[in-house]
Amino acid sequence: MLNMLQRPKRVAAIQDLSGFGRCSLTVIIPILSSMGIQVCPVPTTILSTHTGGLQTPVFLDLTDYVSQSLAHYRQIGVEFESVYTGFLGSEGQIDHCLAYFAAYPDAFLVVDPVMGDEGKTYKTYTPEMVRRMAELVAKADMITPNLTESCILLGEAYPASPITRSQAKSMLVRLSEKGPKIVVVTGVHFADGTLANIGYEREKNAFWSVSCRYVPVKYPGTGDAYTSTLLGALLGGESLPAAMERATRFLETAIKTTYGYGSDPRHGVMLEMVLHELSSQEPMAGYQIL
Numbered sequence: 001m002l003n004m005l006q007r008p009k010r011v012a013a014i015q016d017l018s019g020f021g022r023c024s025l026t027v028i029i030p031i032l033s034s035m036g037i038q039v040c041p042v043p044t045t046i047l048s049t050h051t052g053g054l055q056t057p058v059f060l061d062l063t064d065y066v067s068q069s070l071a072h073y074r075q076i077g078v079e080f081e082s083v084y085t086g087f088l089g090s091e092g093q094i095d096h097c098l099a100y101f102a103a104y105p106d107a108f109l110v111v112d113p114v115m116g117d118e119g120k121t122y123k124t125y126t127p128e129m130v131r132r133m134a135e136l137v138a139k140a141d142m143i144t145p146n147l148t149e150s151c152i153l154l155g156e157a158y159p160a161s162p163i164t165r166s167q168a169k170s171m172l173v174r175l176s177e178k179g180p181k182i183v184v185v186t187g188v189h190f191a192d193g194t195l196a197n198i199g200y201e202r203e204k205n206a207f208w209s210v211s212c213r214y215v216p217v218k219y220p221g222t223g224d225a226y227t228s229t230l231l232g233a234l235l236g237g238e239s240l241p242a243a244m245e246r247a248t249r250f251l252e253t254a255i256k257t258t259y260g261y262g263s264d265p266r267h268g269v270m271l272e273m274v275l276h277e278l279s280s281q282e283p284m285a286g287y288q289i290l
């Protein structure tokens with residue numbers, strides 16, 4: 001009782017701040033805060049928009065700020081229960097993320113290895129950055145790549161057709177062999193026609209699957225929204241399959257609500273309309289065993 005944490009759990013989110021387009025910190029802060037988690041943003045870059053098709057954003061690099069913020073937090077003794085990284089703008093930023101990880105070895109280290117989507121690597125990710133991202137992945141407790149990023153990390157071609165359950169399990173295990181004890185891969189199309197987010201816990205040798213409805217539009221920032229909801233649920237003490245289900249259901253609501261309005265997909269999901277759903281913590285038990 002005496003060593004109870006007498007404050008909300010705290011996450012250092014080493015991520016960019018993109019003013020328009022609903023991704024990274026503008027998604028991560030409201031989601032985790034709604035789930036009762038304190039977010040301490042460590043902005044890596046300030047951009048006017050994300051890099052997904054809204055012409056060339058104004059770009060302010062804050063790489064040096066990342067290490068300086070770490071030095072300050074160490075000086076004043078700030079503790080974090082989790083350190084969470086996502087989209088990164090330079091190799092220097094990866095070095096500083098590694099320094100944060102080394103400074104907080106007991107924290108739950110989460111790497112969303114944002115590098116690409118739909119079989120393509122984002123233009124801003126050089127081969128050297130892809131290689132350095134693997135170093136970050138090796139230190140993580142949990143990674144949340146999409147299928148494209150999983151293939152990049154494994155050095156494999158993006159599958160031309162849907163995959164089987166045994167291929168999916170093998171992918172999860174091989175990603176976990178790179179370091180992280182929890183692997184969650186989003187957006188997996190199965191040969192039986194289902195779309196699912198799948199997960200693996202190495203210590204339990206447990207495989208999970210949560211199916212999701214297909215909506216024929218891609219919105220930026222949905223990976224950030226998924227990983228932050230997943231992280232919020234895990235820090236709240238939920239099991240991995242329940243946390244995956246919570247994140248999947250929330251994203252489904254956000255995507256379908258937005259799709260109904262027919263808004264420009266580049267503007268992201270209408271988070272403001274659905275955020276309140278995260279404050280209710282109904283038990284989740286609709287996941288499946290993969």
Ligand code: PXL
Nearest residue numbers: 018023024050051052087221
């Ligand atoms: O959602 C990932 C992301 C984060 N930040 C920036 C991005 C993207 C994806 O394109 O461009 C700046």
